[in-house]
Amino acid sequence: MERSKKVEDSKTIMTEMIMPDDTNPLGNLMGGNLMRWMDVAAGICAAKHAESHVATASVDNISFHLPIPLGSVITITATVTRAFNTSLEVFCNVVTAEITGLNERRSNQAYFTFVAVDENTLAPTKVPKLNPETEDEKMLYKGAIRRRELRLLLAGRIKASEATEIKELFQP
Amino acid sequence: MERSKKVEDSKTIMTEMIMPDDTNPLGNLMGGNLMRWMDVAAGICAAKHAESHVATASVDNISFHLPIPLGSVITITATVTRAFNTSLEVFCNVVTAEITGLNERRSNQAYFTFVAVDENTLAPTKVPKLNPETEDEKMLYKGAIRRRELRLLLAGRIKASEATEIKELFQP
């Protein structure tokens, strides 16, 4: 019988304080530094679910709405949304607050895709299935198919006519 | 008369060597570090075109096809594809080679969007138009509208029915 794991089993939390060496010349967190932290948190989460090394395969659209000033505290929560054959999608949610913990708000979100790789051969290895439990987990699990189709479409690996899930969105 | 600038005026090149402190535990460039460098190169390019400070607004899908091992040299080229009212899109192309300069190959690409901001008020400021000249520049310029529509759609800021450019792709 195939193994399956829960979302909670690999949920990863990373809290960081914005120090001077994380900022840009305007005194806010540099977008690139946030992406670096998100990649680490998402990678730890993916490796824990896959029980293997992983390599970043892609990152979907990331939006940056609000400047995050020096001294802010950010909390990155990474959870697996769905496991495919040798790859898996991780949702990365970033919440920002003042150093005092006050004024908490959602600031960024992104979907990362990782490939599980063998430590020695670097060949892709099989990933345990994900077993979503809550309503939120099930919604993210369902949407993963559509996001994957969009990625393949953007990468030119399928044609628009093959993107059946997305096509449906544009039906009258 | 409105000012316009050429692609060449703000083209930005960043060459880096993968040092031990840029690598992941497998000895390859960490995905997050590459994203950080791309964000800096793209941001320099955007600020030079806009002649103002800029803030990262979003990054489109980035794919990572090949591991980039310790000692590799990467060359990031950032060029403006199109300027909108107070924002602009930058295309970031990454080429990787061995330290000897041999075995050069394309490794990553991404589109970044930046908002031009006033240094003091941080309010959005107007951006000079882009004047594409070569065939490649014109193609990137044209595609920018479609990519922007996709971003607004993914961000939930327009409905599928309003995404006229994308919709066309799914017509029979």
Added chain:
Amino acid sequence: MERSKKVEDSKTIMTEMIMPDDTNPLGNLMGGNLMRWMDVAAGICAAKHAESHVATASVDNISFHLPIPLGSVITITATVTRAFNTSLEVFCNVVTAEITGLNERRSNQAYFTFVAVDENTLAPTKVPKLNPETEDEKMLYKGAIRRRELRLLLAGRIKASEATEIKELFQP
């Protein structure tokens, strides 16, 4: 009526992967880097409880039992154990696992003391009381008095004869 807060309100989790630039020449996590991360996590926790900036006042004895090799994942959990007038004690617990999430084990623990300071004057400010709930929380709360006495004794700020809590331990 005086405000009081729960342990859970400021509990802070920081997960990190040991990258090449965190290691010492033997390829294991450098002790000093671990201390730096623990200080950040404990400081975020303290600031959140105090709802103010904080400054590290002291760190109790830290032991390093096991080498933590490159690629390991560490999870630092910081919780307030007790709030005094303008200072508070934070317990910092470090758990280490392989990148796969397997082979998890306790690796380090330490108590940090912080002083809450006003952002502008840097003068000490009053800290909300802690309200311990679970058995573990109550035990840590109770022990905080003895650890504080030990710190004052080591710092030469009280005499051995005044260290009533510690003295008791040495009674026949």
Added chain:
Amino acid sequence: MERSKKVEDSKTIMTEMIMPDDTNPLGNLMGGNLMRWMDVAAGICAAKHAESHVATASVDNISFHLPIPLGSVITITATVTRAFNTSLEVFCNVVTAEITGLNERRSNQAYFTFVAVDENTLAPTKVPKLNPETEDEKMLYKGAIRRRELRLLLAGRIKASEATEIKELFQP
């Protein structure tokens, strides 16, 4: 005949200037960064005395009295206080001054314990004896036994009743 070495033989001095990337959001040296530097200086000193690689085993209580502002210069002096069988204790003294060299003052002190390890097997290796010469060196040498007893007691590796050196301090 057993080898013995002098304190001066391994005395290690590390001078650093507080740069923007060493500071916290209040513009002072981050406590964790100071601990990192102390660990490096103490480790170099220990390795030089032991003539082998070393691993940090523990750090005693460190106090932080004064904020150390951006641009300050700190001088860390590390000296071996006593060598045991396969471990040794290092005293780390931190002096701070303004960039001009003026306004010099003691800011921190800590005792580090290191285990000497074989580079290949990582097994503990024998450490040369320390031969204290000055009055200060002899005092630190003598106190090392008591501090060691306290560490074992705090680590729960001896009972209060066995801590004969410390017990004496609490006699009427």
Added chain:
Amino acid sequence: MERSKKVEDSKTIMTEMIMPDDTNPLGNLMGGNLMRWMDVAAGICAAKHAESHVATASVDNISFHLPIPLGSVITITATVTRAFNTSLEVFCNVVTAEITGLNERRSNQAYFTFVAVDENTLAPTKVPKLNPETEDEKMLYKGAIRRRELRLLLAGRIKASEATEIKELFQP
């Protein structure tokens, strides 16, 4: 027939923005950080020409005329000026501008010498000849002999009486 390469073949451009963690306590780029970047850019250029690993052998006099403030953008251009038997000279030119691209000016220049080394044995390896084409390239190529003589003289490896090129400069 001996291989020869053009200057353009290995020309290397590195663009960087001065972030807070590159600055000194006065808020300008730290001289040492600029030297580090120049060494990386020059080393990439040398390795590309030599088609082998390289080790920095020496850096000639570097002058720092103007403070480069936080938020500036620097562009380092490295070009080979001449190849000797197993070593080569690289000219490194630094141009600084405001983040807006305005107010561009030359800020630093330096000549680096590298030795081409075999990746495995680290023994020096032969370097392809340089074939200068433009007037500027020819002038740099010609001057390389005189600069090399000065280096050998400063290093005490030739006597003043043997420095025929330099001696000529001092003839009446």
Added chain:
Amino acid sequence: MERSKKVEDSKTIMTEMIMPDDTNPLGNLMGGNLMRWMDVAAGICAAKHAESHVATASVDNISFHLPIPLGSVITITATVTRAFNTSLEVFCNVVTAEITGLNERRSNQAYFTFVAVDENTLAPTKVPKLNPETEDEKMLYKGAIRRRELRLLLAGRIKASEATEIKELFQP
């Protein structure tokens, strides 16, 4: 009466261990990182003598003879050789040893020139005279005039015919 200070008053020692994140892809200390450390040590020394902030004005020829492998310990000693009106020259000597303290050898040397600047106006400020005492100090003091002449000559700020000290070296 004019103030004068001794060499010993501002002598600065910086000891560092070569960690993985200081190395190049061959596993040795990157030349640029060594230059960065030398600049910091020399700058601390200069500021202490000048009792003011300082800015790096120039660095003379630096040679790199030996690769410094991961895990080595380097000791940088910086001493003022001579003070001019508003500038001063610092000699920077680098000694390398294995982590065990064994196999110690000279590895690099360089002369740095700094300008003393007022913290607020950044205008050059007067520097106390240096009073050399030992034979070595006197020799470095005397040579400073010749090195300064060479710097002015290389910078094109004096003509060969005006370089009276250097010219003498080339007399028959």
